[in-house]
Amino acid sequence: MTRPGMMRGGRGPGGMQMAPTERPLDFWPSLRRLAGSLRAQRMAMIGALALSVGSVAASVSGPTIIGHAIDAVYAGTLSQHLPRGLTTAQAVALLRAHGQGRFADMIAAAHVVPGAGIDFGRVGTILTWAVAVYVLSSLLMYVQAYLLNGAVQRTMSEIRAQVEAKLHRLPLAYFDRQPRGELLSRVTNDIDNLGQSLTQALSQLLVSVMTVIGVLVVMLLVSPVLTLVALIAVPLVVLFTSAVMKRSQKQFVAQWKHTGRLNGQVEESFSGHELVTVFGRRGEVARRFEDENDKLMEAGYKAQFVSGLMMPIMMFVGNLQYVGVCVVGGLRVASGAMTLGDVIAFIQYSRQFTQPLTQIASMANLLQSGVASAERVFAVLDAPDQVAERSEQFGTSARGRVEFSGVRFGYRPDELLIDGLDLVAEPGRTVAIVGHTGAGKTTLVNLIMRFYELDCGRILLDGTDIATVPRAALRARIGMVLQDTWLFEGTIADNIRYGDLDATDDELHRAAEATFVDRFVHSLPDGYATVVDDESGSLSAGERQLITIARAFLADPSILILDEATSAVDTRTEVLLQHAMRALRADRTSFVIAHRLSTIRDADVIVVMEHGRIVEQGDHAGLLAAGGAYARLYRAQFEGALVGDDELTT
Structure with missing residues (x-):
C-alpha cells in the first residue's frame, strides 16, 4: 500500500510528485526580518559601526593631507x-605690474615664498602623517571585519x-509535500548563501555608507x-541601480528555485541508482538533469548578467564625473580660487565618493x-508546527x-x-x-505513533487519549520495525544500541x-565494531533488517509494531525469526502488518481491512472457515488464484 508516513521526501500521499510552492520575493519585509535576526549581536554591530566611522574618518583625511604635500611641492x-x-x-604686485595677473593670482593662492624652493623636510613630515592615517584606517577596518564576521557567523549558527x-x-505531512532535495537545498545551500551574502554585504555597506557621508562633508x-558637479552622478546612480534591481530580483529567486529542484533530481538519481540502471532509464535521467541544469x-x-551591468554603468558615470571635476577644477586653479593641492585632493574625494556608490549598488x-x-x-521556519503538546502523562502501569x-x-x-474505525487490542x-x-x-500504525493527527475519534492507550500526552512519552512505549531498513553511519553495536x-x-x-x-x-x-551506514x-x-529487529528487541517496548519486518529475509531466516518474534512479542501488545499470510497464522487477532474499514476480524482458522475476504486473500496467495479488486470487495 502507499506509505505516506515512511516514503522518501518528494512523494505525498498517493505517491504524487509535489512541486515546491514559491512565493514572490517580498524584499523589504524579508530584509527587516533578517535585520531582526541580527539583534542579538547588536553590541558587536555597534562596535563594528564605531570602528567603521573611525576607519572612514582616517581614510577620508588622507587626500587632504596629501593635498598639503602637493601644495608644498607646488609652492x-x-x-x-x-x-x-x-x-x-x-x-604679486610685481607680476601684476608686468601684466601677469593670472600667474599673480596663483602665487597669492599658493602662499609662495619667493626664492625659498621646495621644503623637503616639511613634505616628508606631511607624507609621514598620511602613511600613519592610512595604516590606522586599515587596522580599524581589520578589527571591524573581525567583529562583523563573528556576528554574522553566530547569527547563521x-x-x-x-x-x-x-x-x-514539523508534522510528517509537511515532509510528504516537500521533495527531499528541495528541502535540503533550503537548509544548506540557502543558509550558506545567506551567510556569504551578509558577510560581504554588511561589511561593504557599512564602510561604503560611512565613506559617502564622510567624503561628502569634506x-x-x-x-x-565642485561638490555640485560631483553630485550630478547621484541621480544617475539611483536611476540605474533601481532599474537593475527590478530586473535582477526575479532572476535571483528563479536561480535558487532551480538550484533546489536540481538538487532534488540529483539526490533522487543517486538514491535510486540501481533502479535507474535496471530499467535502463539513465538516458531519461540524463535528459531531465540537462533540462533542469x-x-x-x-x-x-x-x-549575474543583469547584476553585472552595474559595474560598467557605474564606471561610466564615474568617468563622466571625473571629467567634469577636472575641467571645473582646472579653471578654478587658473583663476586662483583654489590651490592645485585642493583640486587634486577633491579629485581623489570624487573617486572615493563614486566608488562606494558603485559598491553600494553592487x-x-x-x-x-x-x-x-x-x-x-x-x-x-514559518511552516505550521505539529499540534502542540499537552502536559497529561500516562499512568504508572504499562x-x-x-x-x-x-x-x-x-x-x-x-x-x-479511514472512516469510523473501531478496534481494541x-x-x-x-x-x-x-x-x-x-x-x-x-x-493505522502511523496513527498510533501520532505521526498524523486524527480528523475525528480517539485512540486510547491504557485508557489515556494519546492526543493528550507528549509524543515523546507515547513513543517511548512503542517499538517499531519498518519494511524499509535504516542504519546510521556507525558500528553495528551503535546501531543496535540505538534502541536503548x-x-x-x-x-x-x-x-x-535472540534475533x-x-x-x-x-x-x-x-x-560488532564493523562500520555501516544507510547505503x-x-x-x-x-x-540489515535483522539489525533493526535487534534494535527493537533491545528497546523492550510495551507496544510493538512490525511493518513487513521480515520481508527482506530469506525463507530459512524467516522461520528462525518467527521464533524470535514470538519471544519479542511475549507480554506486549503487537501490531503486525504482513503480506505473507504465513507469518501471521499464530496471531491472536487477524484484522482484514478494505478501503479504510475493518471488514473481518478473528483468528486464522475461524477466518478461513468463514470464507470471506481473508479466505480469498489466502487462496490467492497459496493456491495461485487471480483475485481482482472487485472480487475482494464483494
Whole structure:
C-alpha cells in the first residue's frame, strides 16, 4: 500500500510528485526580518559601526593631507621662479605690474615664498602623517571585519539551530509535500548563501555608507562648487541601480528555485541508482538533469548578467564625473580660487565618493540574492508546527491496551482514508493487519505513533487519549520495525544500541543473539565494531533488517509494531525469526502488518481491512472457515488464484 508516513521526501500521499510552492520575493519585509535576526549581536554591530566611522574618518583625511604635500611641492616649485628677498605681496604686485595677473593670482593662492624652493623636510613630515592615517584606517577596518564576521557567523549558527529545531517540530505531512532535495537545498545551500551574502554585504555597506557621508562633508568644505558637479552622478546612480534591481530580483529567486529542484533530481538519481540502471532509464535521467541544469544556467546567467551591468554603468558615470571635476577644477586653479593641492585632493574625494556608490549598488544585488535565500529559509521556519503538546502523562502501569474509537482520518481534508474505525487490542495480544495495497494498514500504525493527527475519534492507550500526552512519552512505549531498513553511519553495536542508549554490552549481545544478528556478525572482520551506514553494501538486505529487529528487541517496548519486518529475509531466516518474534512479542501488545499470510497464522487477532474499514476480524482458522475476504486473500496467495479488486470487495 502507499506509505505516506515512511516514503522518501518528494512523494505525498498517493505517491504524487509535489512541486515546491514559491512565493514572490517580498524584499523589504524579508530584509527587516533578517535585520531582526541580527539583534542579538547588536553590541558587536555597534562596535563594528564605531570602528567603521573611525576607519572612514582616517581614510577620508588622507587626500587632504596629501593635498598639503602637493601644495608644498607646488609652492616650492613656483618660488624658484621668483627673486629671493621679496615678500609674497611684493612678488604679486610685481607680476601684476608686468601684466601677469593670472600667474599673480596663483602665487597669492599658493602662499609662495619667493626664492625659498621646495621644503623637503616639511613634505616628508606631511607624507609621514598620511602613511600613519592610512595604516590606522586599515587596522580599524581589520578589527571591524573581525567583529562583523563573528556576528554574522553566530547569527547563521543560530538560524541553523532554529531550522534544526523546526524540522523536529514539523508534522510528517509537511515532509510528504516537500521533495527531499528541495528541502535540503533550503537548509544548506540557502543558509550558506545567506551567510556569504551578509558577510560581504554588511561589511561593504557599512564602510561604503560611512565613506559617502564622510567624503561628502569634506567635499563641501573644500569646494561647494565642485561638490555640485560631483553630485550630478547621484541621480544617475539611483536611476540605474533601481532599474537593475527590478530586473535582477526575479532572476535571483528563479536561480535558487532551480538550484533546489536540481538538487532534488540529483539526490533522487543517486538514491535510486540501481533502479535507474535496471530499467535502463539513465538516458531519461540524463535528459531531465540537462533540462533542469539548462534552466538553472539560464536563470543564473540572467541574474549575474543583469547584476553585472552595474559595474560598467557605474564606471561610466564615474568617468563622466571625473571629467567634469577636472575641467571645473582646472579653471578654478587658473583663476586662483583654489590651490592645485585642493583640486587634486577633491579629485581623489570624487573617486572615493563614486566608488562606494558603485559598491553600494553592487552589494544591493548581492543582498538581493541573500534575501531571496532568506525568504526560502523563513518559509521553512514559518511552516505550521505539529499540534502542540499537552502536559497529561500516562499512568504508572504499562499494560499496552490500545483502543480505536470512531477514528476518521484522511491525508487530504476532502478525501477520507479511514472512516469510523473501531478496534481494541488487548494487552499482550498480537493483532495482525492484512489487506490489499491502499487499504490503510500502515496508516493505522502511523496513527498510533501520532505521526498524523486524527480528523475525528480517539485512540486510547491504557485508557489515556494519546492526543493528550507528549509524543515523546507515547513513543517511548512503542517499538517499531519498518519494511524499509535504516542504519546510521556507525558500528553495528551503535546501531543496535540505538534502541536503548543505556544498554550494557551483555544486554546488547543478548538482543543480537535472540534475533540471529550474532550469527553473521562473527563472520565480519571487525565483528560488532564493523562500520555501516544507510547505503552500506557490506551487509545484505536481510542482515540489515535483522539489525533493526535487534534494535527493537533491545528497546523492550510495551507496544510493538512490525511493518513487513521480515520481508527482506530469506525463507530459512524467516522461520528462525518467527521464533524470535514470538519471544519479542511475549507480554506486549503487537501490531503486525504482513503480506505473507504465513507469518501471521499464530496471531491472536487477524484484522482484514478494505478501503479504510475493518471488514473481518478473528483468528486464522475461524477466518478461513468463514470464507470471506481473508479466505480469498489466502487462496490467492497459496493456491495461485487471480483475485481482482472487485472480487475482494464483494
